[in-house]
Amino acid sequence: MSTRKFAAVAVGMTLALSLAACGGEGAGSGTDTDTGGDTGSSGEESEGGLIGVSMPTQTSERWIADGDAVKAGLEEAGYEVDLQFAGDDIPTQSQQIDQMITKGAEALIIAAIDGTALASQLQAAADAGIPVIAYDRLIRDSENVNFYVTFDNFNVGVQQATSLLVGLGVLNADGSEGTATGPFNIEVHAGSLDDNNAHFFFAGAMETLQPYIDSGVLTIPSGKTEIEQVAILRWQQEVAQKNMEDVLTAAYNDGTPLHGVLSPFDGASRGIITALQNAGYGSADKPMPVITGQDAEIASVKLIADGVQFSTIFKDTRKLADQAVVAAEAYLSGEEPEANDTETYDNGVKVVPSYLLESDIVYADNIEALLVDSGYYTAEEVAAGQTS
Ligand code: BGC
Secondary structure, eight states: OOOOOOOOOOOSOOOOOOOOOOOOOOTTOOOOOOOOEEEEEOOSOOSSOEEEEEESOSSSHHHHHHHHHHHHHHHHTTOEEEEEEOTTOHHHHHHHHHHHHHTTOSEEEEOOSSTTSOHHHHHHHHHTTOOEEEESSOOOSOSOOOEEEEEOHHHHHHHHHHHHHHHHTSBOTTSSBOSOOOOEEEEEOBOOTTSHHHHHHHHHHHHHHHHHHHTTSEEOTTOOOSHHHHBOGGGOHHHHHHHHHHHHHHHTTTOOOOOEEEOSSHHHHHHHHHHHHHTTTTBTTBOOOEEOOSSOOHHHHHHHHTTSSOOEEEOOHHHHHHHHHHHHHHHHTTOOOOOSBSSSOBOSSSBOOEEEEOOEEEOGGGHIIIIITTTSSOHHHHHHTSOO
């Protein structure tokens, strides 16, 4: 698979993004209980009809921001919105989507918990003539997915691995070869196996790391290199922490140094950091390894500013929400949304036409340029490590 660059043009209206505060979760805190919840519909008179928006969880702040941004954009465009969060529970998400269909939703925007678990809901939607837009995560094994809005997920993995190599000094930030030759010890982690994205991220990352593993610049002392060995169920912070603890016990108790950790997501990175801190990393004689992430969560952006985590990947949820709104509007106007990729996302039954956005690597020295200047966070929020 090759990495492609897409000239992603942000089309459509400007969304009022309200980033909901997420409780200032720090590296040491566990994942909150996420019971699922109904944020209700707008209740306002609308001419555009009802659109159901199904998000996986509120434990990670990106999904709250995504849900709020999609809702705001649709309401601004004159639609009524039923926004639901499913508490990372598959039956809850299925029921919520069933209810959206019963309530008369005219389109569905869905970020699936398990990409293979929604076939019967999607059949019901298709039978009722309701278009389905997969949001960020591909819905698999169903004919009844009309469109997919997401980021270039393979490239996200490439960027994660690239930032790991930059942190080690093997590459320079501009992509040119750095001076460091190692050998370096690294460990890799991956997301939830039931999320199609996890496979794309891991494939992009491992393809980028492989030449350096082959040449001996990188070594993986635990021997865990397959996605099944390093997956983090539901992307949970506690699972990531436990996986890291197991690896440290198995391969590092004899004093072997650990130089880098590929982590797929900021919440997981915080679990990994906790495991490392508990094992004495972060001191002068045992420095914190280079640790990656994803989503530019505010608590992790602060950890990057503080030099604890090395990098994250910024995926601008405002732009993704824009694209979901544009796609929904197209369907409800009797048109097809415009795709910029019609090859990559085969869901097992068909290739789903997609609109892919680009992402950026965040390091300590470009937090301001990428996250503050774009209005994603304020400088005060970055300093505090929580949204206000
Ligand atoms: C998303 C990531 C996110 C992860 C965990 C993935 O599907 O693409 O942005 O970090 O889920 O929520």
